[in-house]
Amino acid sequence: MSTFIVDHGLVNWADGPPIIVAAGRDDTLRQSAPHSHARGQLFASMRGLLTIGVDDAVWVVPSVHAVWLPPHHVHSARSHGPFEGWGAYVAESVCAELPASPCTIRISNLLREAVMRAATWPLDRYQPLSPAQERIAGVIMDEIRSLPPEPLGLPMPRDARLQRIAGALVDDPASTRDLDEWAAWGALGSRTLSRRFVLETGFTFSAWRQRARLMRALEMLAAGSPVGTVALDLGYSTASAFIAVFKQAFDCTPSVYQQRLLAD
Structure with a gap:
């Protein structure tokens, strides 16, 4: 590169x-x-x-x-x-x-x-x-x-239209567009977007979007950003909502994860 x-x-x-x-x-x-x-x-x-x-x-x-x-x-x-x-x-x-x-x-x-x-x-x-x-x-x-391998990558779709949508979500994970609005923006039907996202990534559109937000959250936490700032910047309605999603994905709260990163 x-x-x-x-x-x-x-x-x-x-x-x-x-x-x-x-x-x-x-x-x-x-x-x-x-x-x-x-x-x-x-x-x-x-x-x-x-x-x-x-x-x-x-x-x-x-x-x-x-x-x-x-x-x-x-x-x-x-x-x-x-x-x-x-x-x-x-x-x-x-x-x-x-x-x-x-x-x-x-x-x-x-x-x-x-x-x-x-x-x-x-x-x-x-x-x-x-x-x-x-x-x-x-x-x-x-x-x-x-160092042990970790399955923390984000699979991307192969279809050019879905790639364009996925790339936009990676660039702006806090976007408030819903599935129908993203489908219209990408010039394809909502059902096509939903079905092909599962086929090409193994995740539903909403689950993939959540994962994209978590990937950005890891970066922000590693940079020392406060948990509340991360939650709001990534489009979560409250810090508690972000904490719940993060804990489900990583088996610990964002603050504990951040402490481990900074102390590692």
Whole structure:
């Protein structure tokens, strides 16, 4: 994704350092068409939401999670609004013990700090890593290998009309449009919208919409936003309504989840 890498060829180095890390920010939407790299990749955001498309699935990933892609795996990427993030690119020769399939993982503080340190290294394929840098690279790979996968992605529909609606909901999860209004906006019938959303995502339209709101809630909580602010900004009528939905999804209240994030 060009947000992270200026010279896109860097991520296709077959040789060079075992890990290349780049971090960056952009205040405009960035999007890349389906492509692949010779290296394995770990994508994550520090601010904003990141969409990663793989095969017939798309994940919307909040800032507390990252997506791992094995080498040569075709994917697309898109940021939603202002975005700040990083990408770690792992040489294929050291990917054998890393996950063989795309997955989302919860980012630990150890992984985040190791990646941020590696992002300061010069990008030089002919300069071997120092012993200290090799230890940090080893920490990053250990974290990718050991952190448990979490099913927190948001599946996106494949139909172009439904994709347009889903993308608009991701960009503005607090929208007050109901199903009929979204169907009219997307130029399809309400029954078609309802039926195809289930077929293509595994969720009803209302359940998918709720999940999109929760994905944004995770990002806001990770940024330290008060629970009441998160609830109102995401369109919930009261903080208690948001707390009830969040607790049902994550088995804890938003405040407890936020405390765990900040203390992790």
